[in-house]
Amino acid sequence: MDGLPSREALAAALAEMAAGRPARALPTLRALAAASPGDAAVQLNLGMALMDAGHLAEAEAPLLAAAQAAPQHPEPCFRLARLRHLRGDPLAAESFYRGALARAPGHVASLAGLAEVARSLARPEEAVSLLREALLHAPQDAGMRLALARALVQSGQAAKALEELALPLRVGGPAGRLGAVWAEALRARHGVEEARARAEEEARAHPLCAARAAGLAALCEAEGRGGAALSAWRAAEALAPEDPDILAGLAQSLARHRDHAAALDAFERALALAPDEPGLRVGRGEQLWRLHRLSEAAEALRAALRDFGPDERTRATLALVLVSQGLQEEAMEEAEAAGGENALLLGLTSVGPYHPEAGRAEALAGRARALHQRLSEGLLPYTAPPPRAEGPLRLGLLSAHFGKHPVGWLTVAGIENLPRDAFEVDVFSLGDRPGDIAARFRARADAWHLIEPGTPDAVLLERLRAAQLDILIELGGHGQGGRVRLLRHRAAPVQIKWVGSQASTTGTPNIDWMLTDRWETPEGFEPFYTERLLRMPDGYVCYAPPPAAPPVAPTPAGFSGAVTFGCYNNLAKVTPRVLAVWARILRALPEARLVLRTHALGDGPTREGFTARARAAGLDLARVEMHGAVPHDQLLAAYGEIDISLDPFPYTGGLTVCESLWMGVPVLTLVGSSFAGRHAFSHLSNVGLADWAVFSEEEYVAEAIRRASDIPALAALRAGMRARVAASPLCDGPRFGSNLAAVLRQAWEGRDGPA
Incomplete structure (x- = not known):
C-alpha cells in the first residue's frame, strides 16, 4: 500500500474500480481485508472488485463477511444475490435479493435482479410488476426499460414491449442489449420474415444506430441468413466498438463461419468489458480449442467452472478439450458430469469411442438406446411426398x-x-x-x-x-x-x-x-x-487420393537398417494402453524408432503432459520423435520417413489409413467391436491387406516385431502399394457408384419394411 493510511489506500482502490480497472484494485483491497477482516466497506469492495474482474469463486467469502459486519446494509445482500445468479442458482439469488429489499424496500437494482430471476423461472407477469415498481424509482434507467420490454415479450405483450423500446431507440441505451430485445419483440409481433424486413428498413433509415444494426443481425440469424448477419454485426461493431453484447454477437457469428482466430479476438475484447459473463468465458475456451491451443482452453474452462459453478456446456466443452489432449479418462469424467443429453452425446460420439471401456460396442449401444428414447419425444409430424411412378x-x-x-x-x-x-x-x-x-x-x-x-x-x-x-x-x-x-x-x-x-x-x-x-x-x-x-459389397467408402500427393519414397529401413514406426493420428486416439503396447514393441526392437505427428503436440503443455504419460508407459523417449501439425502436402510427404504405421485403438484410423496406404506405408491395426474400432480393418481388407489386422494386443506386438524383422518384404510391399490401392475397390469410383446405387435402391424399396 506504499505507506498510505488505510482510508487513503481504500480511496485509491475505489478510484481504480471507478475507472474500470478492478484487477489493479485487488492487491490493495486484499491487503486491507487481511488487516481489517471486520471492515464491512473493505470486504464489500473486495468482493465487488473480484466479481468485476471475473474471479467469482473468490468473491463469496468477502461478501459474506461484509454481510455479517453490516447486517442492515442492503448492498452485501444484493451482491451475494448477483453472485449466486451468475453462478446458476436462481433460487438462492432470489432469497438474497429479497434480503436486500427487506433492508431497503426501494433498492432498485434488487428489484431488477428479482425480476430477472422471475423471468428466468418463467414468471414473466411477476417480472413485469417488479420492473414497473423499479421504474417508479428510476424512470430514466434505460437498462430497466429494456428488462421490462423483454419481460413483456415473454408474457405475450410484444406490442407493449415495442412501445417501451421506442424511447431507448430514440435517445440511446446499451446498444447490444437494446438490439437484442428489439429483435425479440419484432419477432414476437410480426414473425421472423416480416420482422427482418422491418429491421432492414429501420437500419437503412437510421444508419448510425448500433442497436438497430445489432437487432438486424439477430433477426438475420433467426432466418438462416448467416452472411447477412455477420455483415450486420460488423456494422454494429463499427458503431459501438466497446459494447460487450455486440462483440459477443460478432464473436459467435465469426465462430459459426469458422473464423476462429477473429472470433477469439472478439470474445477477448468482449471479456475485457464484461469479465463476469459466463457465456463469453466459455466461448473463448471453445475458440482456443478450435485453434488447438488446448492447454489454454482447458484452463479457461476450468476457471469458468470454478467461478460460475457446474454448467453443462462448460463441462461438455472441457471434455472435448481433454480428449483432444489424449486424456480419455478425465474427458469421460467431465462428459458424465455434464449430464443429460450432453453426457449421452459425448459418450456416444466425441469422447466415449476413444475410451478403452466406454468405447466398446455394448457400452455405446446402451448410450444410443437412451439417446434414442430421449430424442423420440415431441417429434414433428411428417407427410411423405407422392411416390414416384417412374424416373430417377x-x-x-x-x-x-x-x-x-x-x-x-x-x-x-x-x-x-x-x-x-x-x-x-x-x-x-x-x-x-x-x-x-x-x-x-x-x-x-x-x-x-x-x-x-x-x-x-x-x-x-x-x-x-x-x-x-x-x-x-x-x-x-x-x-x-x-x-x-x-x-x-x-x-x-x-x-x-x-x-x-x-x-x-x-x-x-x-x-x-x-x-x-x-x-x-x-x-x-x-x-x-x-x-x-x-x-x-466392398468397403463402405471410396477414397479419392489427392492429385498432388508426392511419389512414394523408398522404405527408410532400406538405408538405416532399422524400422521406423509412425502414427499420424489425433492424440485423442492414443490411449495409455496404446502407449504401453508401443513401449513393448520398441523394447523388443532396440534399433527401432517411433515418429508421432498431430496438431495437439504443437501445444507445449499438452506435449509435456503426453511426454510424461509416454515415459510412464515405458517408452524410450530418446527414440520417439514428436511433431505438431504441418500442411497437408507436407504431412503426406512425411510418410516417407516411416516404414510401418501403428494404428491406435480402440478408435482406429480412417482417412489416415487410406493416406498411409497411398503413400506406400502399410498399417498394423487392432480390430475392435465398435464402428470406429473397425475403420482400418475395413480399408485394409478392401485393398487385400487383411493380414495386417489383428485381434489382440499380444498379436499386435508380435506382428509388429515380425513385420519389422523383414525389411526386404516391407520394401517390396511399399514399391507396389500405390498401384495395389489404385486398382482396389477402395479407389474404384465407377464400381463404388454402381454398388451405392444398388444399395440405395434396396433401401428405397425396403422403406416400409421392419425396423
Missing part, C-alpha cells in the same frame, strides 16, 4: 464437409459415379466450401443448396422437406457442424447415415439405415445399432 430417385446429401475434409475425400468419388438416369442429387451444404472436392460435388449435383452458418433447425427442416427428397444421406453425425439430430423429425421417406462422425450408431429416431460393410459390421452386430445395416 431424388437423393439429398446433407453435410458441412463437402470441401477439404475426410468426408469429402471418402465420398465424392462414389457420389459422382452414381448413374444420372437413376439419381438426381440435391446437395445441402452447411456453409460455403471451397476447393477441388467441393467443385466435384457441385459438378455432380443437380441442385446445390447453400445453408448458411447458424441456420435454425426449423428453417433447415423446412428447406429439406420442401425439396421433396426420396432419400436423404446425412454426412455429419453428431460432430462439429453435424445436424443429424434434426432428422429425428424426418425430412425424407428414407434417411441414411454415412461417414461424418460415424464412430458408432447415431441413436437418432427416424435414421433408417447405416451405410456400412461386412468388415465394419459383420453379421451379428445388429443389436449395437438403432439403424438397420445397409451393407456395401
Whole structure:
C-alpha cells in the first residue's frame, strides 16, 4: 500500500474500480481485508472488485463477511444475490435479493435482479410488476426499460414491449442489449420474415444506430441468413466498438463461419468489458480449442467452472478439450458430469469411442438406446411426398464437409459415379466450401443448396422437406457442424447415415439405415445399432487420393537398417494402453524408432503432459520423435520417413489409413467391436491387406516385431502399394457408384419394411 493510511489506500482502490480497472484494485483491497477482516466497506469492495474482474469463486467469502459486519446494509445482500445468479442458482439469488429489499424496500437494482430471476423461472407477469415498481424509482434507467420490454415479450405483450423500446431507440441505451430485445419483440409481433424486413428498413433509415444494426443481425440469424448477419454485426461493431453484447454477437457469428482466430479476438475484447459473463468465458475456451491451443482452453474452462459453478456446456466443452489432449479418462469424467443429453452425446460420439471401456460396442449401444428414447419425444409430424411412378430417385446429401475434409475425400468419388438416369442429387451444404472436392460435388449435383452458418433447425427442416427428397444421406453425425439430430423429425421417406462422425450408431429416431460393410459390421452386430445395416459389397467408402500427393519414397529401413514406426493420428486416439503396447514393441526392437505427428503436440503443455504419460508407459523417449501439425502436402510427404504405421485403438484410423496406404506405408491395426474400432480393418481388407489386422494386443506386438524383422518384404510391399490401392475397390469410383446405387435402391424399396 506504499505507506498510505488505510482510508487513503481504500480511496485509491475505489478510484481504480471507478475507472474500470478492478484487477489493479485487488492487491490493495486484499491487503486491507487481511488487516481489517471486520471492515464491512473493505470486504464489500473486495468482493465487488473480484466479481468485476471475473474471479467469482473468490468473491463469496468477502461478501459474506461484509454481510455479517453490516447486517442492515442492503448492498452485501444484493451482491451475494448477483453472485449466486451468475453462478446458476436462481433460487438462492432470489432469497438474497429479497434480503436486500427487506433492508431497503426501494433498492432498485434488487428489484431488477428479482425480476430477472422471475423471468428466468418463467414468471414473466411477476417480472413485469417488479420492473414497473423499479421504474417508479428510476424512470430514466434505460437498462430497466429494456428488462421490462423483454419481460413483456415473454408474457405475450410484444406490442407493449415495442412501445417501451421506442424511447431507448430514440435517445440511446446499451446498444447490444437494446438490439437484442428489439429483435425479440419484432419477432414476437410480426414473425421472423416480416420482422427482418422491418429491421432492414429501420437500419437503412437510421444508419448510425448500433442497436438497430445489432437487432438486424439477430433477426438475420433467426432466418438462416448467416452472411447477412455477420455483415450486420460488423456494422454494429463499427458503431459501438466497446459494447460487450455486440462483440459477443460478432464473436459467435465469426465462430459459426469458422473464423476462429477473429472470433477469439472478439470474445477477448468482449471479456475485457464484461469479465463476469459466463457465456463469453466459455466461448473463448471453445475458440482456443478450435485453434488447438488446448492447454489454454482447458484452463479457461476450468476457471469458468470454478467461478460460475457446474454448467453443462462448460463441462461438455472441457471434455472435448481433454480428449483432444489424449486424456480419455478425465474427458469421460467431465462428459458424465455434464449430464443429460450432453453426457449421452459425448459418450456416444466425441469422447466415449476413444475410451478403452466406454468405447466398446455394448457400452455405446446402451448410450444410443437412451439417446434414442430421449430424442423420440415431441417429434414433428411428417407427410411423405407422392411416390414416384417412374424416373430417377431424388437423393439429398446433407453435410458441412463437402470441401477439404475426410468426408469429402471418402465420398465424392462414389457420389459422382452414381448413374444420372437413376439419381438426381440435391446437395445441402452447411456453409460455403471451397476447393477441388467441393467443385466435384457441385459438378455432380443437380441442385446445390447453400445453408448458411447458424441456420435454425426449423428453417433447415423446412428447406429439406420442401425439396421433396426420396432419400436423404446425412454426412455429419453428431460432430462439429453435424445436424443429424434434426432428422429425428424426418425430412425424407428414407434417411441414411454415412461417414461424418460415424464412430458408432447415431441413436437418432427416424435414421433408417447405416451405410456400412461386412468388415465394419459383420453379421451379428445388429443389436449395437438403432439403424438397420445397409451393407456395401466392398468397403463402405471410396477414397479419392489427392492429385498432388508426392511419389512414394523408398522404405527408410532400406538405408538405416532399422524400422521406423509412425502414427499420424489425433492424440485423442492414443490411449495409455496404446502407449504401453508401443513401449513393448520398441523394447523388443532396440534399433527401432517411433515418429508421432498431430496438431495437439504443437501445444507445449499438452506435449509435456503426453511426454510424461509416454515415459510412464515405458517408452524410450530418446527414440520417439514428436511433431505438431504441418500442411497437408507436407504431412503426406512425411510418410516417407516411416516404414510401418501403428494404428491406435480402440478408435482406429480412417482417412489416415487410406493416406498411409497411398503413400506406400502399410498399417498394423487392432480390430475392435465398435464402428470406429473397425475403420482400418475395413480399408485394409478392401485393398487385400487383411493380414495386417489383428485381434489382440499380444498379436499386435508380435506382428509388429515380425513385420519389422523383414525389411526386404516391407520394401517390396511399399514399391507396389500405390498401384495395389489404385486398382482396389477402395479407389474404384465407377464400381463404388454402381454398388451405392444398388444399395440405395434396396433401401428405397425396403422403406416400409421392419425396423
